[in-house]
Amino acid sequence: MQKLVTLPSVDGTSREARVLDVDEVAALEQRIAGEGTPLLELMARAGAALAQVVEKMTAPGESVVVLAGPGNNGGDGWVAASRLAEAG
Numbered sequence: 001m002q003k004l005v006t007l008p009s010v011d012g013t014s015r016e017a018r019v020l021d022v023d024e025v026a027a028l029e030q031r032i033a034g035e036g037t038p039l040l041e042l043m044a045r046a047g048a049a050l051a052q053v054v055e056k057m058t059a060p061g062e063s064v065v066v067l068a069g070p071g072n073n074g075g076d077g078w079v080a081a082s083r084l085a086e087a088g
Contacts (some may be wrong), residue, residue, distance in 0.1 A: 029072075043072075047079020054084060061088070 003019040020028065033039050054064055064084055068077025 043075040044079055046076040048083055050080040051083035
């Protein structure tokens with residue numbers, strides 16, 4: 001069963017997107033890496049995007065807790081936490 005979520009855009013519009021399962025994400029990441037984008041770059045982009053969203057959703061100086069596990073997405077969390085710490 002496909003799950004859809006509504007994603008808001010910065011321009012005020014929104015669109016529906018399908019939620020990928022773990023195997024689909026892994027296959028997509030491998031395809032992107034095979035096309036020349038290193039997985040480290042994907043991690044950096046994901047973490048930076050997450051930090052941007054958190055910055056928009058929080059007040060300046062507000063505390064944020066990032067819980068990052070040992071899996072592949074843990075690196076995304078570390079990048080986001082680092083960016084947020086640098087931003088104060």
